[in-house]
Amino acid sequence: MLEVEGVSAGYRGSDVVRDVSFHVDEGETVMIIGSNGAGKTTLFRAVCGLLPPSSGEVRFLGEDITGLPAQKVVRRGLAFVPAERHLFPQMTVEENLMLGAYPEKPDPDTLETVLELFPRLGERFRQLAGTMSGGEQQMLAVGRALMSQPRLLVLDEPTTGLAPIVARNAYAALERLREQGLTILVAEQQVPLALAVSDRGYVLENGAIGLAGTSAELASDPRVRSAYLGVV
Amino acid sequence: MTASILDGIVLGLQFGVLAAGLTLVYGLGGVLNLAYGQIAVVSGLVTLLTMEAGVPAVPAALIGLVAGGALGLIFDLTILQPVYRRHGEARVLLSLLLTLGAAFVIDGYLNWRYPLRGLNLRITGDPLVVFGVRMRMGSVVASGITIVVIGVLYWLFRYTRLGRAIRSVIQDEEGSRLVGIDPQLMMRLILVLSGVLAAIVAITRSMVAPVNVRAGFSLTVLGLIVTVVGGLGSIPGAFLAGLVLGIINSVASSYIGTFLSLIILLVAAAITIVIRPTGLLGVRE
Amino acid sequence: MSGRAVAAGTSLVAGAETRVSRSLPRLFGSIAAVGAVLAAVPLWVGDSRVRMGVAILGLAFACYAIGFNLIFGSTGQLFLCVGALAGVGGYGTALLADRVGVPVVAALVLAALGAALVGGLLSWVAVRRSLGVIFAGIITLIFALSFENLVLGASTITGGDSGIQVSAGSGTFLRERTTAYYVMLGLVLLCLVVHGLLRRSRVGWAFRALRDDEVAAELAGVDVARYRVYAALVGSAMLGLAGGTYALIAGRVSPTTYGFAQVDVVVIVMLAFGGIGTLVGPVLGATVFTILDELLIELGQLRLLAYGVLIIVLFLWIRRGLIPTLAELVRRKPGSPPGTAPDGEPG
Structure with a gap:
């Protein structure tokens, strides 16, 4: 579904990620693990069109989307939830969700699904997004992305700034989306959480892929265990 | 006193529309258009010339609105393109310099080709008595049009998908791109809208007093004052500040002197910046 | 606003000349060279009253351009009230001397102080908050128009549209074209020396630091807001002094003497010619412009x-100033890219 080949990207002429290749198949949940500054955010920004890659190719649903601006990428079915969420703080939950479906009218069934997944959003329907808690904002960001009825949901560190229990709830929601058959790509530092819900994973180190494998392989890899799982 | 407050409200409504055009462009794209008043003047002149060609006032005014929108579009397609390639304060600074240049180009041409011309749409009819004050028919019609325009703007931004999309760009440009909105396209639409608003101000103003070809910078400056007081980027702020300053201006003009009214507005703007740099209803810092 | 955006904010002027000569002889050398060339002008046009008038006005504009350059070029504040501040000096001097009876020199100094205070x-x-650059442009433009309204409206004091005669200075050397020219030239050189010394001082170092990277400057302990106000004070004093001196020489002031369309647009073009942030650039720009303006006089409005x-073209393509760019082109080997500095901005 998504094929990333030899992508390099960065700012002001210096690449943060270099020659990265990975792929996500239909129905899979794939995670990219890496420490702070490994280049996860830069990689995702390059994939979803917020930052044109300096070289390499990004293919989605068989079509080349390299350098396609983000607003066009999302209309092709690739929805991105950045770590900073980028909600519209002065708008209500309802308005944020409706904008998620832009330029179409929001689909009532999709809205219902989102509100079933995150009942909290229904309770806060008329509240301004900027006044909600971090966990609620994260739900809204995912909900807004789902309103575009994406084929692939890309999440960058969805648990940033969330309390452990809230983070676990967020992954419970992802697990349900996965069960519904949605293809998911997620970047995470909280590796134990992400490993539990994903099929495969890649380890990004200093802007390059260091390791790849199924979640079970990664979980048993000694390097992953010592660096990300805190097992010595 | 009632009379000057009522006059102030009439003026304030127009101030609000004037400032809305400036503040939207700034809020959306970080661009300040110093040729804004000149767009209004050109629209007024187009209306005048169309009427002189024998077209009735209403269709002529509509052509004036089209001219305003077209001029906004031309700005977007030409001198603002290099501005969009910059970010932050460099963008504002370059937009100030280039639109100032454009304002001089327009002023220079108009002063050369159409010196001393002005649009004056006289509305005939008996004065209307409002709150015991006789209001000239021109003021009543101008206010009516302005109120309708404000209503349309409110509906647009509150209830339509397009309006919501425009507000989303003002609040978080990257967020808007992530839901599939093209900020460049929104900016283009807003420049057209801002040109139309400038034209509406020129046409409604000319029902109360003539709008001559030299009025460009005065209109820009009035718009800027209202924008600063209302908060850069805030549409409700523009209308609130418009009303407040309209009343201040009108009361000050009748009790102190017309030539001092701009100074009083300047002081009002300066005090606002010092006390509340984001303006009355501004959200952006 | 993010740090990156603020740092990028000054890049429009940061592309300008940053090398500052540390040696006093070189500083005074370049100013003396400018002075020597301009001192010779009366020998060339001295027998034409009209041309001498144009030359004196050109020098007044050179002062305006230096003052504007000190404010805009050094600290990025786009002051769109150059004419109005000069007008504060001009009308202030005339009214203080003629109506209040203050001695001419005292009137001039007081009026210049008044302009400094307003600026x-x-x-x-x-500069209250982070939007300083935007607010400077807005509020100075508002002031420029307010001043014009005030001058036109308070016609019992200012003579309104037709202006007022200035009797102070009449019958003195100020009304002799040649001596008046040298007085104005002296003022130009004074402004240059003040600006030159400022550039070499700690203040100048702070100006450059905040121009190149405001955030870094702030971190290094430069009180950005304070230095911006200092620059505005000194620059506005120059504008007021030049405006006042010109009023004494011309013997009459009117709204168009200090009008926005007559002064501000011209000063911006001059600076775009001469190079923003350079020392003698404004004087070169003023010279080129004065000659150009005479050639274009047929064009009228x-x-x-x-x-x-010109403003659009110069600020779009030749942001370092036309003259420095041309000089660089001449110095470089043909074929190498022109001296337009890259944006330093991504995408």
Whole structure:
């Protein structure tokens, strides 16, 4: 579904990620693990069109989307939830969700699904997004992305700034989306959480892929265990 | 006193529309258009010339609105393109310099080709008595049009998908791109809208007093004052500040002197910046 | 606003000359060279009263351009009230001397102080928060128009549209074209020396630091807001002094003497010619412009249009100033890219 080949990207002429290749198949949940500054955010920004890659190719649903601006990428079915969420703080939950479906009218069934997944959003329907808690904002960001009825949901560190229990709830929601058959790509530092819900994973180190494998392989890899799982 | 407050409200409504055009462009794209008043003047002149060609006032005014929108579009397609390639304060600074240049180009041409011309749409009819004050028919019609325009703007931004999309760009440009909105396209639409608003101000103003070809910078400056007081980027702020300053201006003009009214507005703007740099209803810092 | 955006904010002027000569002889050398060349002008045009008038006005504009350059080029504050501040000096001098009876020199100094105070106040208001650059442009433009309204409206004091005669200075050397020229030239050189010394001082170091990277400057302990206000104070004093001196020489002031369309547009074009942030650039720009303006005099009102086009073209393509760019082109080998500095901006 998504094929990333030899992508390099960065700012002001210096690449943060270099020659990265990975792929996500239909129905899979794939995670990219890496420490702070490994280049996860830069990689995702390059994939979803917020930052044109300096070289390499990004293919989605068989079509080349390299350098396609983000607003066009999302209309092709690739929805991105950045770590900073980028909600519209002065708008209500309802308005944020409706904008998620832009330029179409929001689909009532999709809205219902989102509100079933995150009942909290229904309770806060008329509240301004900027006044909600971090966990609620994260739900809204995912909900807004789902309103575009994406084929692939890309999440960058969805648990940033969330309390452990809230983070676990967020992954419970992802697990349900996965069960519904949605293809998911997620970047995470909280590796134990992400490993539990994903099929495969890649380890990004200093802007390059260091390791790849199924979640079970990664979980048993000694390097992953010592660096990300805190097992010595 | 009632009379000057009522006059102030009439003026304030127009101030609000004037400032809305400036503040939207700034809020959306970080661009300040110093040729804004000149767009209004050109629209007024187009209306005048169309009427002189024998077209009735209403269709002529509509052509004036089209001219305003077209001029906004031309700005977007030409001198603002290099501005969009910059970010932050460099963008504002370059937009100030280039639109100032454009304002001089327009002023220079108009002063050369159409010196001393002005649009004056006289509305005939008996004065209307409002709150015991006789209001000239021109003021009543101008206010009516302005109120309708404000209503349309409110509906647009509150209830339509397009309006919501425009507000989303003002609040978080990257967020808007992530839901599939093209900020460049929104900016283009807003420049057209801002040109139309400038034209509406020129046409409604000319029902109360003539709008001559030299009025460009005065209109820009009035718009800027209202924008600063209302908060850069805030549409409700523009209308609130418009009303407040309209009343201040009108009361000050009748009790102190017309030539001092701009100074009083300047002081009002300066005090606002010092006390509340984001303006009355501004959200952006 | 993010740090990156603020740092990028000054890049429009940061592309300008940053090398500052540390040696006093070189500083005074370049100013003396400018002075020597301009001192010879009366020998060339001295027998034409009209041309001498044009030359004196050109020098007054050189002072305006230096003052504007000190404010805009050094600290990025776009002051759109150059004419109005000069007008504070001009009308202030005339009214203080003629109506109040203050001695001429005292009137001139008081009026210049008044201009400094107004300019400093506008800057102080504008730099309140992070939007300083935007607010400076807005509030100075508002002031420019307010001043014009005031002059036109308070016609019992200012003579309104037709202006007033200035009797102070009449019958003195100020009304002799040649001596008046040298007085104005002396003022130009004074402004250059003040600006030159400022550039070499700690203040100048702070100006450059905050121009190149405001955030870094702030971190290094430069009180950005304070230095912006200082620059506005000194620059506005120059504007007021030049405006006042010109009023004494010309013997009459009117709204167009200090009008926005007559002064501000011209000063911006001059700076775009001469190079923003350079020391003698404004004087070169003023010289080139004065000659150009004489050549274009046939165009009448269309000159304003031409200058508008020039502002757009110069700020779009030759941001370092036309003259420095041409000088660089001459110095470089042909074929190498022109001296337009890259944006330093991604995408």
